Amino acid sequence: MEQGDPFFDWGWTTRHLDEVATKIVAHLVLTGLAVGIGLLISLALALLIIRYRWLDGPVTGITGILYTIPSLALFALLVPFWGFSLRTAEVGLVSYTLLILIRNIVAGLRGVPADVREAAVGMGYSPVQVLVRVDLPLALPVIVAGVRIATVTTIGLVTVTAIIGRDNLGQFILEGINQLFSTKIVLGAVLSIALAVAADVLLLGVQWLIAPWVRSRERPA
Amino acid sequence: MSGLLGDTAAFVGDNVGLLVQRILEHVQLSVISLVIAMLVALPVALVLGHTGRGGFLAINAANVGRALPSLALIAIALPFLGLNDRSTIFALALLGIPPILTNTYVAVREVDRDIIEAARGMGMSGAEIVRGVELPLAAPVMMSGIRTAAVQIVATATLAAVIAGGGLGRFIVDGFATRNNASVVTGAVAVALLTILTELGLGAVERAVTPRGASLTDEPAARRAPSAVPGAAKGGAQ
Numbered sequence: 175m176e177q178g179d180p181f182f183d184w185g186w187t188t189r190h191l192d193e194v195a196t197k198i199v200a201h202l203v204l205t206g207l208a209v210g211i212g213l214l215i216s217l218a219l220a221l222l223i224i225r226y227r228w229l230d231g232p233v234t235g236i237t238g239i240l241y242t243i244p245s246l247a248l249f250a251l252l253v254p255f256w257g258f259s260l261r262t263a264e265v266g267l268v269s270y271t272l273l274i275l276i277r278n279i280v281a282g283l284r285g286v287p288a289d290v291r292e293a294a295v296g297m298g299y300s301p302v303q304v305l306v307r308v309d310l311p312l313a314l315p316v317i318v319a320g321v322r323i324a325t326v327t328t329i330g331l332v333t334v335t336a337i338i339g340r341d342n343l344g345q346f347i348l349e350g351i352n353q354l355f356s357t358k359i360v361l362g363a364v365l366s367i368a369l370a371v372a373a374d375v376l377l378l379g380v381q382w383l384i385a386p387w388v389r390s391r392e393r394p395a
Numbered sequence: 396m397s398g399l400l401g402d403t404a405a406f407v408g409d410n411v412g413l414l415v416q417r418i419l420e421h422v423q424l425s426v427i428s429l430v431i432a433m434l435v436a437l438p439v440a441l442v443l444g445h446t447g448r449g450g451f452l453a454i455n456a457a458n459v460g461r462a463l464p465s466l467a468l469i470a471i472a473l474p475f476l477g478l479n480d481r482s483t484i485f486a487l488a489l490l491g492i493p494p495i496l497t498n499t500y501v502a503v504r505e506v507d508r509d510i511i512e513a514a515r516g517m518g519m520s521g522a523e524i525v526r527g528v529e530l531p532l533a534a535p536v537m538m539s540g541i542r543t544a545a546v547q548i549v550a551t552a553t554l555a556a557v558i559a560g561g562g563l564g565r566f567i568v569d570g571f572a573t574r575n576n577a578s579v580v581t582g583a584v585a586v587a588l589l590t591i592l593t594e595l596g597l598g599a600v601e602r603a604v605t606p607r608g609a610s611l612t613d614e615p616a617a618r619r620a621p622s623a624v625p626g627a628a629k630g631g632a633q
Contacts, residue, residue: 242587242590242594244551244553244590247550248583250571250579250583251587254576329464330464330467331464333466334466334554344466351478356473359470359474360471362467363471366464366467370463370464
């Protein structure tokens with residue numbers, strides 16, 4: 175950008191490894207919080223949808239609209255109320271995970287064969303036991319597939335929260351833009367993409383480990 | 396937060412001209428990017444779908460696309476293309492390519508092989524089959540990919556403001572900088588509405604291009620395509 179400036183300054187990078195590490199950790203914390211909270215809310219809503227079928231339409235509709243609203247716009251709508259806070263960032267991030275997670279949890283639970291559940295009931299399992307020991311384990315591969323998509327999406331969205339003052343790899347991108355310093359832009363962009371790819375591969379591994387029976391049949395989406 | 400609504404209404408009243416200008420900028424950035432994405436993705440996907448080659452690439456394009464953070468894409472073009480609309484358009488077009496590529500490929504592949512055999516038996520050439528058989532039957536699922544891309548592009552165009560570009564994101568970014576919540580809310584609501592309008596408008600186009608009589612059989616196909624790439628075939632969250 176500035177003439178004579180290298181496109182990527184390794185020297186600067188090695189002198190600022192602490193900062194790089196801090197931003198990576200902050201990025202992961204924001205992502206983990208969002209996916210974790212999103213998973214809890216989605217699990218509750220998915221169970222309600224399974225129990226009360228009529229909820230399916232409204233919940234899918236509302237989470238679908240939330241998913242369509244541009245991230246910066248959603249954060250912007252929350253800023254007047256909660257400022258540039260962690261809460262603003264997380265409420266936005268969590269709301270983007272809901273559509274994907276609820277859809278996969280519901281699909282996973284609905285995919286559990288009825289005769290398997292009946293057998294469990296026949297063996298004297300209580301409803302909670304059926305849920306914890308039959309439904310959830312059998313639905314787990316589809317649920318983890320949803321977690322994978324939600325995590326990769328969230329890692330990308332976290333960079334946007336830098337605009338509302340959250341420290342993470344997106345902060346490098348913004349600083350790089352403001353200082354016309356391409357090293358920071360490249361660091362922020364490449365590392366956030368690398369994090370997304372790493373998380374994707376890691377969760378693919380988890381999917382592979384917890385569901386040995388689908389390995390041969392089905393290539394996870 | 397008393398008076399935020401009133402402040403916003405007053406802000407809109409004082410800035411009608413600017414609002415219209417920003418909407419036009421936003422639409423212009425989006426349309427140019429979408430057209431470029433279509434020009435790149437459609438021919439490639441039609442050829443791949445017609446020949447049945449490169450399926451792995453076409454199917455996974457949407458997955459890869461999702462891993463690309465929009466802010467990172469806009470920023471990474473910056474050192475090469477500079478602080479201007481070219482960087483934004485480059486990033487937006489790049490974001491639009493994967494859903495169009497994946498959906499078009501899936502759509503063409505899902506056209507009943509028997510129909511294509513029949514067309515070939517009637518003596519139609521490869522190009523004629525693409526134009527007369529595969530394209531019309533694939534249109535609804537293709538259109539759903541274009542809608543996804545369009546929604547994503549309109550949503551992400553908001554970030555153009557971060558690299559000093561135009562569009563509705565300016566109200567948000569400038570509002571943050573000047574602590575003007577009315578400006579922030581104006582930009583946020585306008586861009587949210589524009590995104591939802593894009594989704595609904597192109598949804599209507601999607602229904603319109605569904606061939607009469609094919610709608611019953613194509614409806615499940617249209618639903619199957621998104622689930623082949625969960626999350627990706629639905630727009631937004633950028």
